Amino acid sequence: MRFGRHLALTGALAGLTGIFFTALPADQALAHGGLTYPATRTYACFMDATGNTGGGALNPTNPACAQALEEGGIYAYYNWFGNLISDADGRHREVVADGELCGPTESFAAFNAPHDEWPTTELQSGAGITFRYNAWAPHPGTWYQYVTKDDWDPGRPLTWDDLEPLPFDEVTDPPINGEGPLGPEYTWEATLPEKTGRHIIYSIWERSDSPEAFYNCADVVFTGGQSGEDTEAPGAPGAPVATGATADSVQLEWPAAEDNVRVTGYEVRDAAGEVVATSTRTATRVTDLEPGTDYEFTVVARDAAGNRSAPSEPVAVTTGAARNADHCEVDYRITSQWSQGYSAEVRVTNTSGQAISGWDLEWYFLGDERIASGWSGTFEQSGKRVTVTGNGSIAPGASASVGFNADTQRPADEPDYFVLDGTACGTVA
Template identity: 40%
Template sequence: MRLFRFAAVALFAAAAGILALPSGPAQAHGAIQMPGSRTWLCYQDGRNPNTGAIEPKNAACAAAVAQSGTNSLYNWFAVLRSDGAGRTTGFIPDGQLCSGGTGGPYNFSGFNLARTDWPLTHLTSGANVQFKYNNWAKHPGTFSLYITKDGYDPSQPLGWDDLEPTPFDRVTNPASNGGPGTDDGHYYWNGTLPAGKTGQHVVYSVWSRSDSQETFYGCSDVVFDGGNGEVTGIGGGGTTSPSPSIPASPSPSTSVSPSPSTSNPGGGTSACSGMYSVVSAWSGGFQGEIMVHAGTAAVNGWNVSWTFPGDQKIAQVWSGKSTTSGSLVSVTNESWNASVPANGHVTFGFLATGTAAPQVQNLTCTTG
């Protein structure tokens, strides 16, 4: 079923020219999404939900695309080196950390640009968070997160001496949710952000597979200002992202998609809420997803319902069971994702026909 779902999504996307799969030896794909990598957030900034075209609004993202081309965002999950073998210092030259050097299947050199206006994820120093790494393809391996040293200057090219020499977080074979082959499928794990950090920094991520030499690299621009995972600098500068990675936050934040819809807590024994966003769109159809968030108590069973604003119709749902009545859609959990831990979340996705709806109406989550 997972392969079928991946094929269906890829077929829809390829038909509209919104997905370019890598060639050559690359087999796994993924990029950090919390905190969001430059390629992931620039993809969020630049994708046109109605046409699938890459049309960056953020100046740094536009400069990166001008240098590296639109394939760098259609393949935001492929900043990799097939010969990486987990290597870092001495393997990737200074000034090329964010592209993983120049030996990967795609040109990501534009994401090495030393700029102060990349999309930013707002965080709190020393906070406990849930990191999220897309699993477009699943493989065993180790994830290592580094942070820039105090005094980091984002207007200068990033070099190895700018990073603390040891990771502040490292995990092997973390849990996963959803995927593969979707924007919402991801590995996740809890960790603690570095203490004593202020101002703007870069979180540098390295995913080293244990079943091959393939290694993924990524730069995430963050600012330690007391934030809870909000993102600024995308979609014209004022859009914020959800913060599903901040366990202490019981209420949903705004989605990265334009004009997202969020639900109010539902009934049952413990509250939940839903957050809707458009993943991609093409002529005559679109892919969407909804994150189901638990409140301060765990959830055991959930149902999310909403009303489409126009003639949109559900074509397929994964990670949930759907029923429809006219424009009303209801999705209940599968047996394997019925339980949602306190302040945690699960995600389900769908394909729909019709013009992509940037928001839906009467979005409600109930539990039990």
Template identity: 35%
Template sequence: MTARRWIALAAAGVTGVLIAVLVNVISPTAASAHGAMMKPGSRTFLCWRDGLSPQGNIVPQNPGCAAAVSAGGDNALYNWFGVLRSDGAGRTRGFIPDGKLCSGGNPTYSGFDLARNDYPLTHLTSGANFAWAYNAWAAHPGTFHLYITKDSWSPTRALAWDDLESTPFASIKDPARVGQVGTVDGQYNWNATLPSGKSGRHLVYSVWTRSDSQETFYNCSDVVFDGGNGEVTGVGGGGGGPTTTTTTTTGQNPPGDAHCMAIYKITSAWQGGFQGEVEVMNHSATAYNGWTARWTYADGQTVNSVWNGVRSGSGAEVVVKNVDWNRTIPPEGSVNFGFAVSYSGTNSLPTVTCTSP
């Protein structure tokens, strides 16, 4: 399993070897928006749901999902909302090569370019009005363009640009957003009519272009036009996974402006302990000059050490402030700090918030 897990849970009974970690100075890095089509579900989203277990491991049971992970690695599922190109600038044909549309030409997601007919499938009705949902893990303005495959396309052939109808069947600018960013419940929602005259297997191809940066997202959603109303088949494993998650929450700074995001990750675990990391992200238009992240443990976890941050608070309350070298976070930038924790029994995930002065 990759160490960089966005959705990671430590469970009692997990064993491993604690590897010494060199403490490095962490400099600000570019912070991305995050999101993926949820209705109809993209390949990465539905395969994440298919494989997610109560212990936080992601082991897909669906054969298409398992093949994608085998070919490209499981990091694509721990980061199911990151099928993007930071240099995309809304480009499509001539930028993303044929056969690599579902990964957006991003090597992390190359397994999802595999031509297969057994990915999870959303059942739809041609010409019907449909309630679309796109995850807003990190919210930004932009436009969603929706394409559909031609009748000549086959799921046994990797998607090429000539397999898509030449123009989008719908384009939606800055749709309404509901729920809390940094969670699965944070979503863009809109209604749009599905293409008429379609039957059988198809792909819905979505391109989300941010209007405040060059970042562009590319998603493939496997659908079948058979009179359905959004039902999903082919998702099993650990009960289809949860519909919500609390690994990430946003703080508010100033009140009412939720632009500081804190992402809590468990990077390695062993019997009775784990190592974690929090990424503090600035999604505002101005630089941060200092920051604070805080959470409260519910199961008696004890923080033994913190690096690249200074801890205050006591007991179950954890408050971590910046050190001198990582106090500044530019707009759309981020910094990380790490920590080591011991615990016994259960190890539920905390809700993390962040603020800047």
């Protein structure tokens, strides 16, 4: 149904303009989207130019939008949901240059220009918000929302140093449960930071099934707020629990903190007190760790007024061994999916010079998966940890495969760290 609607709209706009979507690589065409509330510049200008109809000829009345159309042409208007870099691979500060955050590619460069009259969305400082993000082509991933610092200069193009160093909101795989003027939308609840006046909310959508990432600038005006009124810090969160430690990451979960108004997020800190991860939920994955290393983490809660709690009790973590592609290699493939589950095949290749017999393979699920059935091996699951005992031996250079069906309420997310008989394997990209 979504596919048919996409074709119908594409055809309608193509007939009106004579040209429409520039041909994109196959992977790049799989997922598109953008903030509709608060409205990103490209979405706000497209709606302004079409009289809020989403169709017809382009005739922007907003001066900033008219300037963007004159300087950049129609591509960024009819492809307002395609403000992306296809091979970002999480390297946002590396692939997006200062001054080009709102339009990191040539097609969207006109939206980097500072202008007093970009369309704005009025927001209540420190209040709750329902973010809305058009799901033109849905895919799993994580959304990060940043906001500009109090002393940023709206008279020059946005730079990374203009943003607060940590996102005030982060969400992974939000539901598609909204309907907007241009189709289905992701929606999720968050709490806005305490700010006053004009700012930019900068959104990054980082796909988990490809290196593609989307970049949105939403111009907002903060009003009201309770800054200076709430001076009571939240209570400390409960002690975190670590699961799924790999060579370079670990999953942390903790009991929620309590606050007299509302807890808006959490900071994970290392033994030196440095913030290594943030989350608006009571769980996150800490990344960029060193293999075979001991760590200690605590969690601090924060509220809308910026008050921070005392740290939680610490949790000790030891990361896994470095991967050894000369011993084994694992290829994990999702072979089919449905609304509440999927099937997967896991192929283990012996890359050593000796036969592997009586082997056990271990990994941790990243979501809420539960093994429903398996074949060609004996499966055991405890929480997120899965162990499968294979049948027979694996000769040097040979492979063995197991498969399973899993139940899940979330999009499938492939694990990428596997341990075979105590040795971390290399993985097939």
